[in-house]
Amino acid sequence: MNKRITLKIAKIEDETHDIKTFTFKHKLNAKPGQFIMITDFEGGEKPLSISDCSEDEFSITVKKIGEFTSRLFQKREGDFMSIRGAFGSSFFISDGKVLLVGGGYGSIPLYLLAKYLSEAGADISVINGARTKNDLVFCDKFRELGIKLIITTDDGTYGEKVSSVDVARKILSNQLVPKPQLGNNDHFQAGAWKRENDEKKKKFDFVYAAGPEMMMKSLQGVIGDIEYEFIFERYMKCAIGICGNCTMDPLGIRLCVEGPVLSKKIVEQITEFGKYHRDATGKRILY
Amino acid sequence: MNKRITLKIAKIEDETHDIKTFTFKHKLNAKPGQFIMITDFEGGEKPLSISDCSEDEFSITVKKIGEFTSRLFQKREGDFMSIRGAFGSSFFISDGKVLLVGGGYGSIPLYLLAKYLSEAGADISVINGARTKNDLVFCDKFRELGIKLIITTDDGTYGEKVSSVDVARKILSNQLVPKPQLGNNDHFQAGAWKRENDEKKKKFDFVYAAGPEMMMKSLQGVIGDIEYEFIFERYMKCAIGICGNCTMDPLGIRLCVEGPVLSKKIVEQITEFGKYHRDATGKRILY
Amino acid sequence: MNKKLRTKFLNAEIKSPLVLPAGIMDMSFSGLDISAKNGAGIVTSKSFTLQPRTGHKGPVVAEFEGGFLNAMGLCNPGIVDGLAETNEFKERSDTPVIVSVFATNVNDFLKLTEYVNTSKGDFLELNLSCPNVFDEFGIPLAASKDEVHKIIKAVKKISEFPVIAKLSPNVYDIVSIAKAAESAGADAICMINTVGPGMLIDTKMVKSVLFNKFGGLSGPCIKPIALKLIYQTYSEVRIPIIGMGGVKSGEDAIEMMMAGASMVGVGTAVYYRGIEVFNKINNEIIEFMDKNEYSNLEGVPKLEKLK
Amino acid sequence: MNKKLRTKFLNAEIKSPLVLPAGIMDMSFSGLDISAKNGAGIVTSKSFTLQPRTGHKGPVVAEFEGGFLNAMGLCNPGIVDGLAETNEFKERSDTPVIVSVFATNVNDFLKLTEYVNTSKGDFLELNLSCPNVFDEFGIPLAASKDEVHKIIKAVKKISEFPVIAKLSPNVYDIVSIAKAAESAGADAICMINTVGPGMLIDTKMVKSVLFNKFGGLSGPCIKPIALKLIYQTYSEVRIPIIGMGGVKSGEDAIEMMMAGASMVGVGTAVYYRGIEVFNKINNEIIEFMDKNEYSNLEGVPKLEKLK
């Protein structure tokens, strides 16, 4: 589906100091993990994940990074934006015991995923990490879903100073057992979540991750043989699978068509994973 | 439907000294009165009525007139022809008491119509006329349908010397009552078909005509207030309703789209009927 | 018709911005009439030549994904019989009519203009899209600003009607040709004629589908080309533009206007949406105006001009 | 791959007549590789320039009925990094690769050729479709037979690979340019590049959809234009033609061959039918050959040449 549609911004909400959510009234029919291309026709058309989507509206949640996102931050409710999509692959919806690991603004696509998983009856734990407290997104939204939420910060500004991958390792190996949160008491507390000896060990069925590529690369090392899906970012121009800018080596996977959500089997074959990506010229940029 | 399809001629049959039927194996889904555009890519693409059409094949029946039809007459079974269509309006299928009047090769579209009417349970009389015996088409085919057939020739080479319009007038006014034919004994015989006094007069519900325009013009004068449909010919080029070559004054009716079958209500408004038509340049040619 | 659609074109009051272009449904007065009755604000005659022309042998049209090829070959009954149809139309309708004429040299254009002067037409359109006549540098008439200037200048001297130059898109620099037309006195530009030309092949018979082999492209797929050329031309000339090429919906018509068109032609879409296409598009334009709160067509904004 | 699809192109044995054209799925070695794995007989690199280019800001593509506009703006990592991708591809695949390069003058084309000489490429393609550089008569490079002749002649002197001239359709007389290329020593012609360009407008925001405003047309709707130009060129040159423009099906590919193409490019159809499009078309070609009893591609007839 590549039909362009131009819509008014129905609502703008602040998520953090540099992240906002923009909501549009339009039946998009997007699934978790999919993205749209969005433009204001002032230069730049950018891929953004669908952060929420219902019968008659959808949202994107955007971190202010450079030229385009800065201009987007100056828009007001009622301003037009033009979109095409939704594009790309979406997450598998498991109904088993699942762990979601999000880093920084990478957590954005995980909220809609968690909503779908929750509806499917999955047993959901979310590790929502960020560099620092101010960069955490969607904590309240995750709380509303009534799932097991673990919030981590690299610098300890919220809970202990810990990396989300470390926490994931402990949870996946059942050293730690996340409990449903009590109020806002959901920052990482290793002590509180130590496994009691009487707690049953059930293996995780599925891991989902979204965030900085190096985070996902480390996470891959601790997942073991559990099935997983990661969501990636590559430079996108056409989003319809012809320009080749978003291909991943050595498979020639087009992230805009076969991605952005890639399954374990594919991820394991991607040699550029955690090594390099390509910029707008196609040049390789090392991580 | 304007998709072109190129087909092998499956069968060629002689109808008269200058009329042949060409059959193609293809599901055309055409209704009585509709036509195709046909070409051999050697110069000329011409409108021809569907003379027969079943689930998996259709036929056209062609009179050799000029350049294109002469070339068509040299084709053999297995040769390719390229067609698009079916185009245009089709005949209303009545289940009442109906009269079909055909003149010369004009009778061609009436056979498929008679087939449909017969299936619908109509009480069918056909006047199949021609200038001379050799120009009569489809007599056997009409006979096979088991309907009331009256064959007339202007020059009396088959039956009496009589005009089909005259016969139509007498039949429509119930002076004559056609009887189901006996063997080939179906040439016009005024004496044999005189109405017996005890025969009930049921009014005709519908008249259909196909043939020379002047014949239809005269026929119009004897139909009275019975509903009718006539099938017309005008010079056709695009057959998709844009070039305007086939329009009929003063309505701007496009014969290739709103026609070739026109109903009483329309025919009555057509001022050029029986007066003039337009040639390939658009110039008016008087009848 | 809805007042919102009222528009001015060269001092005439027009009831809808939609134009029936040359070559579409215009071989008879009744073809013009039914188009006007279905909502066209202006109708155009077939391009008349001095002598009648049968045009090319068929097939003369061929469909492909996104449009049609046509090689009608300028069939027309000649200027005398042609104008008779135009006059008969004008006796029945108050819809303005553009008389289109085609020739390959100044003299013939002048003769045609003299005929048109005696007619009941409202505008004279010069179909300058001939690819087969070259100026001294080997540039086709359609692409030669000198030829175009010469013809229009001469015609303007004697024409009793406003003169519209119909331009071919198949040139490097349509703007320079439009400017040449303007400076020669043309009152308006009509663009674009068909694109290409192109060809299609029947793979079973190994033959080109059109008997003329080549035919011009019309229909939805030429819209982007039309918009670009109209926009470029609008940015540099002051005379009004009748924009056409692939218009099928109200949205398309609005695009044309935003690109710079004052009036919008609707040709091939008569196939896609029936002869009712004019009223359908009229209604879609009104819908668009209501939704976006434009109370009249002048209020519909144009793109910022190219610098 | 099916033997029926085997074909020769400039003395190379090719497994399928289908070509991945420049600009499609070719920013990485893996993009070339997946296209070859999916059935392309030859793959082409992105058109490389001496320096890296970011290309135009987005939107860079826009869909319309019958095709796409694109204004990528020749984004590419530059010849050095570009050839690294090409070489990495050749280490994994025996599919021949065309290295496409773009420049606006002879000197830069020569520098690019020197780089390509050191690569593992198989053919050198000169993208001569620049509309923005003019010869002394104001004719764009793409349309100037003298410029084209000059560039090819110079490149041929030093190129270690056969040289293919990629031509723009947006010229009056593509045949004269193809002939100029041939007489300068070009080994093959590749045609056509994108058509137009065109423009689309967002009517709500009153903005052109492409940030670059204008973009070239590709996809099904340009097929008739491609066929016509290929047929005209085929009728007058002896060197082989890589035909492309709107090919989406086996039937389309056969049309291209009948018009005179030796090899057939499939670009935008990757969008319409997925990256598997090459094998889908390969299969449709085989089906067509079987149905019409052609045992090899050479047996598929061409149209009679134009006189």
Ligand SMILES: Cc1cc2nc3c(=O)[nH]c(=O)nc-3n(C[C@H](O)[C@H](O)[C@H](O)COP(=O)(O)OP(=O)(O)OC[C@H]3O[C@@H](n4cnc5c(N)ncnc54)[C@H](O)[C@@H]3O)c2cc1C
């Ligand atoms: C599938 C996908 C989903 C994404 N979802 C989100 C999301 O939900 N929220 C969010 O804030 N961001 C998301 N991004 C990243 C977002 O596209 C960039 O942050 C944005 O494009 C930056 O544009 P800019 O002009 O502000 O910054 P620039 O200064 O132009 O670029 C800054 C960085 O952003 C990235 N970027 C820029 N343009 C593109 C592009 N066309 N395609 C991919 N990356 C680009 C590059 O890494 C670049 O170095 C997603 C990216 C992808 C590929």
Ligand SMILES: Cc1cc2nc3c(=O)[nH]c(=O)nc-3n(C[C@H](O)[C@H](O)[C@H](O)COP(=O)(O)OP(=O)(O)OC[C@H]3O[C@@H](n4cnc5c(N)ncnc54)[C@H](O)[C@@H]3O)c2cc1C
């Ligand atoms: C809707 C329709 C259905 C028809 N059905 C039949 C049919 O079933 N059988 C049949 O034999 N004939 C039918 N005709 C007539 C048939 O089209 C002409 O006989 C045929 O086109 C003659 O072509 P030609 O080259 O052999 O003759 P030409 O020498 O070219 O022309 C002879 C006469 O045929 C008519 N004619 C020629 N070209 C056309 C055209 N493009 N459109 C309309 N009329 C044309 C004209 O009256 C012309 O004067 C039909 C015509 C129409 C409009």
Ligand SMILES: Cc1cc2nc3c(=O)[nH]c(=O)nc-3n(C[C@H](O)[C@H](O)[C@H](O)COP(=O)(O)O)c2cc1C
């Ligand atoms: C069948 C046909 C015949 C045409 N004849 C003429 C003509 O005689 N004179 C002319 O100037 N343009 C002619 N044109 C071009 C149209 O006027 C118009 O410029 C073109 O078709 C683009 O508009 P569209 O896409 O809405 O059809 C013709 C087009 C078609 C399709």
Ligand SMILES: Cc1cc2nc3c(=O)[nH]c(=O)nc-3n(C[C@H](O)[C@H](O)[C@H](O)COP(=O)(O)O)c2cc1C
């Ligand atoms: C997104 C895109 C990028 C292109 N980039 C180039 C290019 O860099 N060099 C070139 O010679 N042609 C380029 N082209 C043109 C194609 O190679 C091809 O000639 C054209 O698209 C017609 O083929 P198609 O209709 O099959 O796509 C590009 C086309 C598209 C759609």
Ligand code: FES
């Ligand atoms: S962005 Fe063009 S192929 Fe993915």
Ligand code: FES
């Ligand atoms: S034949 Fe063209 S409108 Fe009917």
